[in-house]
Amino acid sequence: MQPYSGSPANLAVYLAFLKPGDPVLAMGLPAGGHLTHGAPPSATGRWFDAVHYGVRRDTGRIDLDEVRDLARRHRPKLIICGGTAIPRTIDFAAFGEIAREVGAILLADIAHIAGLVVGGAHPSPVGHADVISTTTHKTLRGPRGAMLLSTAEHAKALDKAVFPGLQGGPHNHTTAAIAVALREAAQPDFGQYAHRIVANAQALATALTDRGYQLVSGGTDNHLLLVDLTNKGVTGKVAARALDAAGVELNFNTVPFDPRRPFDPSGIRLGTPAITTRGLAPQHMPQVAEWIDRTVRAAADGDESGHADTAAQVREFLADFPIFGETA
Ligand SMILES: Cc1ncc(COP(=O)(O)O)c(C=O)c1O
Incomplete structure (x- = not known):
């Protein structure tokens, strides 16, 4: 090591x-x-x-x-x-x-x-x-x-x-x-954590697909989702910046066969390990997808006015899911 x-x-x-x-x-x-x-x-x-x-x-x-x-x-x-x-x-x-x-x-x-x-x-x-x-x-x-x-x-x-x-x-x-x-x-509950990461990623994949998002490979077997935003009329970078302002952390990312360049690609990449650590479960993923969708659609319209409100909602929601080790 x-x-x-x-x-x-x-x-x-x-x-x-x-x-x-x-x-x-x-x-x-x-x-x-x-x-x-x-x-x-x-x-x-x-x-x-x-x-x-x-x-x-x-x-x-x-x-x-x-x-x-x-x-x-x-x-x-x-x-x-x-x-x-x-x-x-x-x-x-x-x-x-x-x-x-x-x-x-x-x-x-x-x-x-x-x-x-x-x-x-x-x-x-x-x-x-x-x-x-x-x-x-x-x-x-x-x-x-x-x-x-x-x-x-x-x-x-x-x-x-x-x-x-x-x-x-x-x-x-x-x-x-x-x-x-x-x-x-090496503790048994880490195995449960690992399986919950995947369950959350799959629930988020379903919730995004339901909202018309195109996932590379059509879904996920693991902790990550790669989303091609081409059909949403917005680039990965513009969407990632808007989501950052709305309290959702992810990164802009190339998708396979991307016609755009690596520093301004077509996709975003999301992972569920951090929200799983905070205690979010599959039933919460439609809400997460809703925040993402609202923000991506606004970003496609060049409308930044709702991001702060979404960020406030995210913050309020997560108050019940403190970061591991965080004291209130
Ligand atoms: C598959 C893979 N290998 C290697 C690395 C490199 O790790 P580091 O950023 O610690 O140098 C990364 C990290 O981004 C990775 O995703």
Whole structure:
């Protein structure tokens, strides 16, 4: 658990197993992959020969036939599965088979879903991936940090890549906080939390779909929703800013095959871990969707007049759901 964060953890995997210029196969950034999966602006995209797979246009889901074809054609040294905007279950077993067939190391980057994996709400990559990387601050609900897990065979190479390959002294305060987070995650109620995150995400998906929103892949299996706002006549950035003013925190995000640019994309990305921690349940999701819809429709009309009122309603509603550890 010494990597300072998710990006350096992933870089350590490249350093452990690859030489500059080696081929890597990973999910493309516009499809839902992470910058450190060989995206052009990242060091990993500049120093390695990255080939990217995406999702199918008709389903919005990863196309495993495409992954297999690209792996056979490019013979990558490293295959990465996992990403930053994937609303569906990742088939680690299928990725493991493809990696073994072409002799690649398989890295499962479970930064987003680690808490769901620990809580039994998403299948585990253990037994399929050679290396697992994760941040500790997303669904795992710990401090900002990261961890690398591997089979014994690769442990030494990874340890050396982290120190002295990439880092100096350990951040012991973070390591201590990760230990606390892992103890919390090992309790039975964390499993209930993980399942509630998914139930809330699915209820929110239904409530938004009922209001005419187009969800990438048509819904979600996990904690996140990716919404294409094209049919709502507003860009992701304009909507995200309006929602921020209305007390709803999310981010603007590229959607697969987005005709717009990454800094001004067509979509928004929402997650339910934080509201689940506060105690919101599926029956509250229509209300959340209603605030989102009202604000997005106003943003499409260029009308900012109702945002403060929505923010006041959100604040009042959440008074009954205090932040974990918050005293009244
Ligand atoms: C899938 C994935 N990998 C890696 C990272 C990088 O993590 P960090 O922001 O801690 O460097 C992120 C975070 O955004 C991520 O979503």
